[in-house]
Amino acid sequence: MREFxxxxxxxxxxHRFELNDLPGSAGRMDVLCRCVTAAFLTSHNLRDDVRVxxxxxxKFVVRFEGSELKRVNPDERSxxxxxxxxxERRHIAERTGDxxxxxxxxxxSARTLDDVLEKADRRGSVILLREDGxxxxxxxxxxxxxxxxxxHTSFEPEETERITAVADHHISISPRALHxxxxxxxxHHYLDTNGYVRFVGNSE
Amino acid sequence: MREFxxxxxxxxxxHRFELNDLPGSAGRMDVLCRCVTAAFLTSHNLRDDVRVxxxxxxKFVVRFEGSELKRVNPDERSxxxxxxxxxERRHIAERTGDxxxxxxxxxxSARTLDDVLEKADRRGSVILLREDGxxxxxxxxxxxxxxxxxxHTSFEPEETERITAVADHHISISPRALHxxxxxxxxHHYLDTNGYVRFVGNSE
Numbered sequence: 001m002r003e004f005x006x007x008x009x010x011x012x013x014x015h016r017f018e019l020n021d022l023p024g025s026a027g028r029m030d031v032l033c034r035c036v037t038a039a040f041l042t043s044h045n046l047r048d049d050v051r052v053x054x055x056x057x058x059k060f061v062v063r064f065e066g067s068e069l070k071r072v073n074p075d076e077r078s079x080x081x082x083x084x085x086x087x088e089r090r091h092i093a094e095r096t097g098d099x100x101x102x103x104x105x106x107x108x109s110a111r112t113l114d115d116v117l118e119k120a121d122r123r124g125s126v127i128l129l130r131e132d133g134x135x136x137x138x139x140x141x142x143x144x145x146x147x148x149x150x151x152h153t154s155f156e157p158e159e160t161e162r163i164t165a166v167a168d169h170h171i172s173i174s175p176r177a178l179h180x181x182x183x184x185x186x187x188h189h190y191l192d193t194n195g196y197v198r199f200v201g202n203s204e
Numbered sequence: 205m206r207e208f209x210x211x212x213x214x215x216x217x218x219h220r221f222e223l224n225d226l227p228g229s230a231g232r233m234d235v236l237c238r239c240v241t242a243a244f245l246t247s248h249n250l251r252d253d254v255r256v257x258x259x260x261x262x263k264f265v266v267r268f269e270g271s272e273l274k275r276v277n278p279d280e281r282s283x284x285x286x287x288x289x290x291x292e293r294r295h296i297a298e299r300t301g302d303x304x305x306x307x308x309x310x311x312x313s314a315r316t317l318d319d320v321l322e323k324a325d326r327r328g329s330v331i332l333l334r335e336d337g338x339x340x341x342x343x344x345x346x347x348x349x350x351x352x353x354x355x356h357t358s359f360e361p362e363e364t365e366r367i368t369a370v371a372d373h374h375i376s377i378s379p380r381a382l383h384x385x386x387x388x389x390x391x392h393h394y395l396d397t398n399g400y401v402r403f404v405g406n407s408e
């Protein structure tokens with residue numbers, strides 16, 4: 001099992017955004033759409049051993065579960081439409097306090113980064129990607145890596161503090177500052193090619 | 205200098221496609237848009253030492269020149285609009301036989317894969333990405349690598365034949381079949397982190 005947690009600081013909380021304007025009125029929703037493609041899709045295939053959680057403005061968590069996903073296309077617009085569908089359910093999630101499924105494998109809950117980190121810390125090895133971390137080439141992947149990344153903006157200081165408190169590893173993947181989705185692609189490639197043994201137990 | 209040549213088998217030759225339907229009526233133009241983002245963009249920055257050439261249905265070549273590009277955004281829709289602008293000039297390119305610039309750093313010409321490969325072979329090391337190639341980790345990057353990739357479909361047999369005839373290296377980058385843009389991200393990362401010395405001479 002591989003997991004990615006992405007903190008989204010500007011992405012829309014409402015489903016009423018324009019699919020034609022993902023980078024604008026949707027608050028850089030395009031960044032999150034590219035993360036979905038990077039995390040789940042290979043050529044004509046879907047990685048089913050992956051979970052991604054987007055923490056939207058520290059108010060809602062949108063979870064994509066690879067083993068349950070049915071239709072994910074690689075283009076940004078179609079993924080944007082999946083975000084619209086799940087955000088439309090945010091009021092139910094807020095009212096009930098529960099997680100709510102919209103389309104297969106995509107859930108929303110009224111949770112915070114703290115909630116997500118607390119559970120992550122119990123089930124796997126939390127890994128913070130940061131410039132001054134261990135070089136990727138010296139990193140021995142754990143069984144159940146949970147990478148924490150930020151969107152197109154940096155982590156806020158309090159986020160870094162919370163993540164650092166639970167992080168088992170600090171990794172630097174590149175001398176260049178990369179896009180979030182590019183970092184996901186590179187981590188997958190590193191795990192695909194470095195004798196990573198797929199975790200086959202119950203991941204929860 | 206790093207170069208990428210991408211053979212596009214289905215992408216629209218006309219600018220009259222819908223930006224709302226890049227994967228459909230535009231013939232999987234979304235695939236090419238993602239390649240542009242992967243090739244040129246890092247976080248809030250543009251790689252100026254990169255050239256990408258898309259060979260569209262073996263009839264037109266669209267060239268993106270990193271050192272001249274002005275505005276490239278990471279989202280697919282805005283790159284799709286750059287493709288529209290350059291494809292609108294295809295008749296001029298066809299009529300004159302010359303290369304024609306639309307927006308800064310983006311050119312179109314009525315050329316074929318053979319034309320592109322012939323010039324590439326003279327100025328750098330042509331590298332074919334294929335499943336049975338040398339493992340990436342054993343690959344020592346040349347000064348001026350020119351990677352040849354296919355879009356969402358495989359190379360046609362005659363394309364493989366032409367590329368093999370000029371290829372200096374055959375590389376396998378992953379045990380997984382990846383998207384074209386993901387392969388570009390991974391090649392960049394490999395060159396960024398493996399003591400690659402940027403080519404500083406005249407690259408033409």
